[in-house]
Amino acid sequence: MPNIYFDHASTTPLHPDVLAVMVDIYQGPPGNPSSTHSFGRTAKRHLTQARDRIARIVGCHPSELMFTSGGTESDNTALRGTLDALRHAGKRHIITSSAEHHAVLHMANRLEEEGYEVTLLEPDEDGIISPGKVRGALREDTAIISLMYVNNEVGTIQPIEEIGAAAKEAGVLFHVDGVQALGSIHLNLSELPVDLMSFTAHKINGPQGIGALYIGKSVPFQPQILGGSQESKRRAGTENAAAAAGFAKAVELANEHFEQKGRHMSLLRETFIQGLEAELGSSAIAINGHKERTLPHIINISLLGADTETLLMNLDMEGIAASSGSACTSGSLERSHVLKAMSLPPERLNSAVRFSFGLGNTLEEIEYAVKKIATILNRIRIKV
Structure with missing residues (x-):
């Protein structure tokens, strides 16, 4: 793995x-x-x-x-x-x-x-x-x-x-x-x-x-x-x-390496988002944060119909380290104070995961992660 x-x-x-x-x-x-x-x-x-x-x-x-x-x-x-x-x-x-x-x-x-x-x-x-x-x-x-x-x-x-x-x-x-x-x-x-x-x-x-x-x-x-x-x-x-x-x-x-890094991070971001949309459908995800005034290597994304803590645990079991963007308190995951401040609806707040890329990350890793995320979501997604 x-x-x-x-x-x-x-x-x-x-x-x-x-x-x-x-x-x-x-x-x-x-x-x-x-x-x-x-x-x-x-x-x-x-x-x-x-x-x-x-x-x-x-x-x-x-x-x-x-x-x-x-x-x-x-x-x-x-x-x-x-x-x-x-x-x-x-x-x-x-x-x-x-x-x-x-x-x-x-x-x-x-x-x-x-x-x-x-x-x-x-x-x-x-x-x-x-x-x-x-x-x-x-x-x-x-x-x-x-x-x-x-x-x-x-x-x-x-x-x-x-x-x-x-x-x-x-x-x-x-x-x-x-x-x-x-x-x-x-x-x-x-x-x-x-x-x-x-x-x-x-x-x-x-x-x-x-x-x-x-x-x-x-x-x-x-x-x-x-x-x-x-x-x-x-x-x-x-x-x-x-x-x-x-x-x-x-x-x-x-x-x-400023310019080179920027291009690579933008490519990883674009590949990641397009891959998720292709696997899950654009209505199943929501990008949190400004669409243009943003750094390309940080993506906070709500994987709708799932729960943040469950997502992070399943990603970790697949060897993928991501974050909720907030700290753990007494063993339970707190919802992001940033997303709360942005007044996001509960379905986005409760399913948000931060993926942030950098040195050593490759397109192959992005493609692998997209497949794993799709598999995880299909397994754990909350049925309405």
Whole structure:
């Protein structure tokens, strides 16, 4: 039985070239980037070069990139770090959406418990947050807007430029969760109307456990991890130079193969959808998310007449890894908060599965999966 991995939006396989870079550093001499001797200077050089290489591709100054442990820390720190810095300015209002990653939503809940006011905007049925809704939610005491560039569950791309322009007009900070955008959308942070952006390496075939937060030069920010002067005094703790170098290599590879990857992902997507329609009929499936403003490698699809949990279990037994796009709680699958926010009808909400493609996936795997999905559905489909 084959093992087919269609969950790249969750995490991606480590690219061999990334592993090679990291192993070379791990097998080299030890060194703390903060030490002044030659061993420390070597580690510092690895770290500095990694920061420079990533900054060059995302279009910002190296000093504006702070390494973190990943996307969750970057999201948490973007909100907490700026709000702490603005504490005495009377800015107590936050705008985000009900379709965000839990790294933002759970932090927003915590901040609300501490006395901040949070406005949760609802997306439309395609997952889009309209700039008009953002403008309508702005207040005199709004401190920050936090929205995803690309939704991790449905792949919808938000109108970041328009929302950022509205934020700039109002003098409000704009944080963007760019975790799913990195490597799939060309970024130029020096031109985007964005103040902070979160990244992580493991979504682009880099190592788990390292990410970055872009903090614009003029953005007020208060460190959240104390104890040392690392990361320009913004995040204490010994940096992982090997992981940073691996992150940089992954960013470079994603940039180098950007067009080729886009074409291949589009082909996989088209083949997958057409195959399902041919096997099941177009009325038996529904694509969730925007049809055009989307990343091709993320497909959230409702396989009508079936149940998400049953589908995932049967796919797993056939060697196909997919996702509901949400976490398990106490052993039972929760329905996607993103699809709920999009106000999808129950028959779509309860039968939705996210397939996400990436490095190593082939047309042969797509064709095999389509046949297996059709077989599974014919076996388990709920009869009305």
